[in-house]
Amino acid sequence: MLRVEKLKLNSPKVSIEKIEVGSSDVVKIEGASGSGKSSLMLALMGLKKFECEVFSFEGRPVSHLNPEKDDMAFISQFHINSDDTLKEYIQTIFSYKKNKSKSYTPWMLEELHKQDFLERAVNTLSGGEKQLVALSILEALSPKLVLIDEVFSSMDSDTEKDVWRVMEDWFRKRAVLYTAHHSVSLDNIKSKTIEL
Helix, strand or coil, X not given: CXXXXXXXXXXXXXXXXXXXXXXXCEEEXXXXXXXXXXXXXXXXXXXXXXXXXXXXXXXXXXXXXXCCCCCEEEXXXXXXXXXXXXXXXXXXXXXXXXXXXXXXXXXXXXXCCCHHHHHCEHHHCCHHHHHHHHHHHHHHHCCCEEEEECCCCCCCHHHHHHHHHHHHHHHHCCEEEEEXXXXXXXXXXXXXXXXX
């Protein structure tokens, strides 16, 4: 699925021998604050300069991951922002050419009794609520590879447990690379850890 070898970042200084994520692997990037976890994720997305000897996705060489072309998605710790209602925001995402064959149903929001979010402006949602929404959109897009940077960081522990209850099986069926400052539900199914 994803293979990166001898990756180097200069700011901050990060050096990784190998990142390998198979089709059902759940891999955690671990390290102290400021160690470069988020910078590494941004580099993999082509949003930060880096060097490496090998970078391949689904067996083909690429310069970085691209959600417009590759069957993957990235959720950043920097939250979604829009003045649109959530319903309008979601309609925009699913109008993109790549997503036109997919559809969004708010089952996850309904399961968690949050369907009223759909009528609210995105910018009125809290950080944890935006992370919940991002996960519900991610579930509908259903990519093969998911990169997640601090996805549970703004959620209270009860919300995280509720999200995990409805999404655990979904996470088990795809490749996941994630970062977290503290112990999170994804740790329950991780297959390996990369230390920074």
